[in-house]
Amino acid sequence: MDDYVNKEVVEIDKVIEENENGAMRRVTTETHPSGPDGSGRRLYGMVAVSFGMLCVLQVALNISLRLESDCLTEERDQKQREKDEQFSIPGWNKFESCWYFVSSEIKTWSESRQDCVERGADLVIVNSREKQRFLFALNKRAWIGLTDRETEGFWKWVDGTPLITSYWIIDQPNNGQSVSTFPGEDCVVLQNGQDQPEKTWNDINCAEKRICICELCNNNLL
Template sequence: MESHIRTADYVNKQMIELNKVNEENQNRATRSVKTETHLSDGRLRLYRLAAVCFGVLCVLQVILNISLRLTCYNTMTEERDQLQTKQTCPEGWQKFNSRWYFISTETKTWEESRDDCVKRGADLVIINSNMEQEFLFGLNKRAWIGLTDSVTEETWKWVDGTSLTTSYWYTLQPDNYGANPANREEDCVELNTESWYPVKAWNDLSCLNNRYWICEKVV
C-alpha cells in the first residue's frame, strides 16, 4: 500500500514538473512571437522613416535646383542689361521701352540725316504708337523722321519699306507745298515740336531742308 502511494506521489510530481516545463515553453514561445512582432514593427517604422526622409531630400533638391536656376537667370539678366546699357547707351542716346533714340545736335538734309543714323547702326525713327509719338514730341526737336514718299508720290513709306498705316499729320498736312518754288516737292516728313500738339505734329517738307534728326534702334 505504501508503495502505491509513493508511486502516485512520484507520478504527481512528474506531472507537475511537466506542466511547469510546458508553461515555460509556452511563455518562451509567446515572448519570442512578441519580440519578432516588435522587431517587425520597428523595421517597418524605420523603412517608412527612411522613405519619408528620402522624399524630403528629393523635394529639397528640386527647390535647390529651382533656386539656383533662378539665381543664375537673374544674374545673367542683370549682366545682359548692364552689357546692353554699356554697349547701346553712348552720349546722346535715350531709352524708351525696348528702343534707343539718338537726337542730333546739328541739322542736316533728310538724306544726310539718314546716312548719319546708318553709320550709328540705326536708321531714322519709325513711329508705331501714340506713346512713342508723345515721347518723341517731348524731346522738343523739330526733327526728321524716317517717312518719305520720294519713290512714289503720295505713297508714304517708312525707311524699312513698310507702308504708313497710322499717321499723326498736323491739320491740312501733307500739302506738298514749299516756300521756295524750286523745291515744291515735299517728300520727307518732320516732327514739328515748336507749336503743334503732340499727337498731330507731322509736316511734309522738302528733303533738302536742314533739320535735326532722330535715329532709332532696337535694344
C-alpha cells in the first residue's frame, strides 16, 4: 500500500515538474523572441522612414517638373498667339505656320512678286499636298512663285529651290506652243475652275496680268 502511494506521489511530482518546465520554456520564449532585437527594429524603422521620405521627394520633384513644363508650354503658346494676332489682319489667311494674302490688283509676275516683297512676304511656294489643296480651295487664278525664266524647262521657286513635286493641269506646261499672242510661257498661275485639287497649275507668259498669292511664314516674322 505504501509503495502504491509513493508511486502515485512520484507521478504527481513528475507532472508538476513537467508543467513547471513548460511554463519556464514559454516564459523564456516570450522574453527572448526569435526576431531581431531592439536595435534591429530601430534600424528597420529608420530604413522604412528614409524610403518613405525618398518617395515623397520623388513625387514633389515630378510635380515641380510638370508644373515648370506646363508653364513653359503656356508661355510659348502665348507668344505664338500674340505673334499670330499681330498679323491677323483683313485679307490674310492662316494655314499651318504661314499666312497668305490674295491681292486684288492684277499685275505681271514680276510686279506681283515685288508687291509681295513690299509686304514682307514673297510669292507662294507650294511644297506640300496639303498646301496645294488649301490654295485650290481659294479658287483664284493667281500667280505663284514658280518660274523657268532663267533656264527653259528647269522650274524653280522664288527661294531658289528646284521644283520636286508638281501639280500641273494635263498637257501642261507647254511653253505656249499653241498661243501666238504671248509666245514663251515661263511663269505659273493657279488655274481656277478645276475639279481636281492636284491638277491646277498652268504656265503662261510672265507679262500677262493676274492677281497673286503672297506667303509669309512665321520663321520670317519679327
